[in-house]
Amino acid sequence: MRLSRYFLPTLKENPSEAQIVSHRLMLRAGMIKQQAAGIYSWLPLGFRVLKKIEQIVREEQDRAGAVEVLMPTIQSADLWRESGRYDDYGQEMLRITDRHERDMLFGPTNEEVITDIFRNGAKSYRNVPLNMYHIQWKFRDEVRPRFGVMRGREFLMKDAYSFDLDVAGAKHSYNKMFMAYLRTFDRMGLQAIPMRADTGPIGGDLSHEFIILADTGESEVFCDKRWLDMDLSGQAVDYDSDLEPMFKELTSIYAATDEMHDPANCPVPADQLVTRRGIEVGHIFYFGDKYSKPLGAMVSTADGEQVPVQMGSYGIGVSRLVGGIIEASHDDAGIIWPESVAPFHTGLINLRTGDADCDAACADLEAKLTAAGKEPLYDDREERAGAKFADMDLIGLPWQLIVGPRGLKNGVVELKRRATGEREELSVESALAKVTG
Numbered sequence: 001m002r003l004s005r006y007f008l009p010t011l012k013e014n015p016s017e018a019q020i021v022s023h024r025l026m027l028r029a030g031m032i033k034q035q036a037a038g039i040y041s042w043l044p045l046g047f048r049v050l051k052k053i054e055q056i057v058r059e060e061q062d063r064a065g066a067v068e069v070l071m072p073t074i075q076s077a078d079l080w081r082e083s084g085r086y087d088d089y090g091q092e093m094l095r096i097t098d099r100h101e102r103d104m105l106f107g108p109t110n111e112e113v114i115t116d117i118f119r120n121g122a123k124s125y126r127n128v129p130l131n132m133y134h135i136q137w138k139f140r141d142e143v144r145p146r147f148g149v150m151r152g153r154e155f156l157m158k159d160a161y162s163f164d165l166d167v168a169g170a171k172h173s174y175n176k177m178f179m180a181y182l183r184t185f186d187r188m189g190l191q192a193i194p195m196r197a198d199t200g201p202i203g204g205d206l207s208h209e210f211i212i213l214a215d216t217g218e219s220e221v222f223c224d225k226r227w228l229d230m231d232l233s234g235q236a237v238d239y240d241s242d243l244e245p246m247f248k249e250l251t252s253i254y255a256a257t258d259e260m261h262d263p264a265n266c267p268v269p270a271d272q273l274v275t276r277r278g279i280e281v282g283h284i285f286y287f288g289d290k291y292s293k294p295l296g297a298m299v300s301t302a303d304g305e306q307v308p309v310q311m312g313s314y315g316i317g318v319s320r321l322v323g324g325i326i327e328a329s330h331d332d333a334g335i336i337w338p339e340s341v342a343p344f345h346t347g348l349i350n351l352r353t354g355d356a357d358c359d360a361a362c363a364d365l366e367a368k369l370t371a372a373g374k375e376p377l378y379d380d381r382e383e384r385a386g387a388k389f390a391d392m393d394l395i396g397l398p399w400q401l402i403v404g405p406r407g408l409k410n411g412v413v414e415l416k417r418r419a420t421g422e423r424e425e426l427s428v429e430s431a432l433a434k435v436t437g
């Protein structure tokens with residue numbers, strides 16, 4: 001991609017409306033544009049990151065055996081009357097009336113719709129276990145939308161819903177998502193700690209929030225200090241095996257959200273307990289027949305008995321993660337994207353656009369990087385070198401390849417690693433080998 005033909009409206013100054021670093025950097029890097037309180041357009045650079053995150057989430061859901069669907073954003077109020085949540089949900093629900101005076105709403109979550117889908121198509125124990133998920137925009141008319149995409153009113157969520165014949169099956173489904181979440185966040189370079197959590201308006205009695213620690217987090221969380229140096233990276237999970245031992249081992253190390261933490265009964269000695277702020281990037285729930293019973297989602301057992309299915313739901317804040325990753329990975333100059341979610345892999349900086357040698361070398365590098373699948377963003381603008389460096393640091397691509405007339409005369413280009421600031425002069429071939437290797 002050539003920057004001269006891209007849309008990257010970067011800002012030099014800090015926008016005054018942004019209180020936390022991720023919001024500031026997303027605005028400065030031209031990733032989003034606010035359209036109304038808590039409602040954003042995703043500009044080209046931001047949209048690429050959102051898609052990368054979405055794809056990691058999708059791959060890990062698929063790996064865990066969940067099946068992707070797509071449900072609408074607009075739902076009928078009647079279903080919510082069936083579950084009894086239409087009145088309970090309160091002001092956070094955006095209620096809409098259509099031209100026939102029918103009550104509709106912009107979905108804040110999808111338990112009712114998915115249960116309706118299930119009850120229409122599944123009748124027997126042979127149809128379960130089943131887990132269906134989608135990645136779709138939600139709307140919650142939050143009292144205080146803030147911190148950019150962290151607490152939006154419109155936001156992108158992955159929500160999965162499991163259906164099982166009995167409690168043991170439902171627990172296995174819960175454990176699968178629990179493990180899938182650890183893998184998902186790890187792939188984004190995040191250490192997310194599963195914490196015992198309150199179930200709020202979704203309901204049920206077993207629930208974990210996945211929290212990344214950050215000073216700008218909205219809630220206070222408590223955990224055993226052993227979590228701080230826990231390395232769960234690259235853990236392989238056999239989803240068909242009994243996951244309960246692994247679940248038990250991980251949840252035996254204390255971690256709880258504010259609502260669940262009881263200082264008087266905390267099992268961790270004070271000098272072992274870490275009190276920090278955290279960002280909730282995922283939340284999973286087991287709620288049994290809370291929705292299947294009122295909505296009549298029944299299946300027949302092998303003995304011919306009709307039973308309501310046992311359900312759970314599993315959310316990931318896809319758009320919130322964009323902000324969360326920036327909170328976890330930035331410096332004074334800007335964002336530092338982990339490779340797995342970076343909008344482009346390599347920034348190619350032409351220090352003298354218009355110079356025949358520089359233009360030719362950059363065009364060649366651009367072609368080779370593209371051929372190697374390394375998604376270059378080529379800064380071919382007629383701008384000062386300083387401005388190009390600042391923009392490239394701000395948008396945080398993992399590698400920068402800097403091509404200038406002086407270097408080219410000596411047959412070298414400069415390669416910079418954004419995360420460490422390390423720079424080295426290399427031949428074009430070695431630089432390419434390093435970036436693509």
Ligand code: 5CA
Nearest residue numbers: 109151152155159280281282283314315317320
């Ligand atoms: N139906 C369940 C699970 S699918 C559910 O809605 N859970 S939730 O309410 O906890 O939301 C799931 C995730 O969405 C949260 O963990 C959080 O990461 C994200 N989320 C929730 N509210 C917002 C918001 N206002 N802005 C951005 N992300 C949000």
